[in-house]
Amino acid sequence: MKMTKKHDWILWSVLSNSNYLRALPMQVVEKQYDVVVVGSGGAGTSAAVAARDQGCSVLLVSKDPINCSDSKISEGIVTVRGSETDKDTETELSSNIRIQGDDIGRAEHARAFAEDSQSAYEWMRQQGLKPHFDESGKAKTLGMAMGGHTQSRSIDHANGGLDYAHALRQALTEKQNGHLDYMEDAWFLDLYVQESEQRISVQGGLIYHAADGVLVSVKAQAVVLACGGIGTLYFPHTDTMRGNTGDAYAIAARAGAKLVDMEQIQFIPFAAVNPPSHQGLIVGEPVSAGALGVIRDATGKVILSEIMARTRAECAAAIAQAVEEGRGTDHGGCYLDLTDNIQGASAEPFRYVMKTKAGSLLKVVRASMGSSAARFEVPWEVKPSAHYCMGGIATDENGQVFDANSQPIHGLLAAGQALGGLHGSNRLGSTSLAEAIIFGRRAGYQAAVSAPLNSGSDTNEKSVIEYYLSMLGRDGESYGIDITRALQKACWKFIGPARNEKDMSELKDSISQREQQLDDCHVSSSKYFNQSFIDVVEARNLLQCATFIVQSALSRKRSLGAHFRTDSRPDNLGKRPFSVQCFWESEGQLKIVHEDREASPVGARIKLRMQQGGKILMLKLLRHLPLGLRDKILIKKYAAAAGGLPKENVHEA
Ligand SMILES: Cc1cc2nc3c(=O)[nH]c(=O)nc-3n(C[C@H](O)[C@H](O)[C@H](O)COP(=O)(O)OP(=O)(O)OC[C@H]3O[C@@H](n4cnc5c(N)ncnc54)[C@H](O)[C@@H]3O)c2cc1C
Incomplete structure (x- = not known):
């Protein structure tokens, strides 16, 4: 019998509600795109649109509904260089970011931010973002410098983050030369990685599409991670969306990426x-x-x-x-x-x-x-x-992710809050919504120009799929959500706004015990919106992020910026700045290294301190x-x- 679309739909709804279909193991559906972007906030959306506009086929994946993100619940205030005065030069803005971040960020990132700040906002204006205007038709700023900024350069919008998110939505729906699909209620789980002696390359990854009840195995020449931050590690002491479970940091690190400054959590x-x-x-x-x-x-x-x-x-x-x-x-x-x-x-x-x-x-x-x-x-x-994770995935200024040896991981990019190295030890207010667009667009473009897949290469695809399938239907004593709740309490207490060596060492030991408990968690076999599965996936990411934060924090012995230690005095002024970096050396073994950073010129530091003074x-x-x-x-x-x-x-x- 030839079935019409309507018949298809009726048959599907009968089957999908029947016990018969629910009893089948979860299916793995295969897909292929040029570029996969994970996260649909400011960074993910602008990356996806940039890649699409280069003519790529793009899949935008989001565990929250499209554009529902910190970007949407934000105050919607955006840093735009020179929006109040022409004296606000690129040098002044990049130097402002670096010095207030105690020079532990990368100079290249601060420069890129200052260079693109105006064009990124202009792009958002083209998508319909409307500031308040003065009589001359110029966009109005807040009229005062936000804490730590040397200039008034922050523009607000009538409906805050909603206006910002509506502009993102507009950008997605425009018809351009490329092709863009999006997938909501979809958890990106892990990357497919190919390792050779010379380099690591990423060739797609695995997604749990909760709404369709399937695993989606997607091949791509490049993946952009734009999953936001880690606020949920501290719930209820956070103002961020619940989806901030540090997925980008954990997923990138499992693929061999290096992370920077993970001790720097902005409270x-x-x-x-x-x-x-x-x-x-x-x-x-x-x-x-x-x-x-x-x-x-x-x-x-x-x-x-x-x-x-x-x-x-x-x-x-x-x-x-x-x-x-x-x-x-x-x-x-x-x-x-x-x-x-x-x-x-x-x-x-x-x-x-x-x-x-x-x-x-x-x-x-x-x-x-x-x-x-x-x-x-x-x-x-x-x-x-x-509120915000100032650390993140180590990248260059175009979002190209680095491995432990600071070599590019081919086909892996990061943007927005997922990316580290811009803010150092203190993020200036209103810089993140600008950062999301600036680095999102850069990463999207970079992903589009990545070389296509090497055909016939072996990745870890099979073992990734097996790992997740084997979890389903597992009997266990504990639940992922209980591990998360206990971890959140401990993290607020021990790696929250005040820290000391003794407590952090205790937390470090307790994380290993909780990781073992995770392997014993109950996971149901249901396909659609399997919450117990999602809880275990997120608990694993949160545990790994807690490890990154606590070990980085233990290695930064003195207070600096957002990292406040009660058992030592602040970092000596005039000491050479360094960034704390970490990566998995082998399974369960995190390696911490310090990388020296160039201090800003003494004159610039004195000038800024005098301005603030x-x-x-x-x-x-x-x-x-x-x-x-x-x-x-x-x-x-x-x-x-x-x-x-x-x-x-x-x-x-
Ligand atoms: C209350 C509040 C007010 C703020 N106000 C301002 C402000 O006025 N100005 C400013 O500059 N900054 C502000 N910020 C900070 C700013 O909003 C965020 O840092 C910024 O929006 C981050 O953008 P992003 O695109 O990197 O991440 P998000 O906007 O957080 O987007 C992350 C996306 O990733 C998805 N995701 C996560 N993990 C996965 C996964 N595994 N699989 C699939 N999808 C995944 C999420 O569903 C979401 O779509 C504010 C933050 C908060 C919480």
């Missing part, structure tokens, strides 16, 4: 502590503390002032130290006190700027701490929350001015930042 300093539903969610940035915001410990003592001129790392370290020394609140936090900002005639202008520039953060404040907190009348109880001094002076004069200065500043103030917000100072 955003100001996140809600309570109720549990809001715990970990971002409520502020250093810049949103206003000119007069301070951090207080639980006794009310000011532990850091002039917040606006500080980096995220400095603020998070101050809170972590107070908590560690027993001066934290019951929830393990401190207070962000913005009440001085509403003392005089500048109160309403301050509220107006906050409402227009940080409206979505204030919604979280209102929901978690109440309306008087959202009006800045009482201090906010806050604590740091895992100058800002701190100005803010200190401002605090001590008579109220009337202070209000006049502040109202002027707020008006400039907001591009004018509504009349009802301005009262005589």
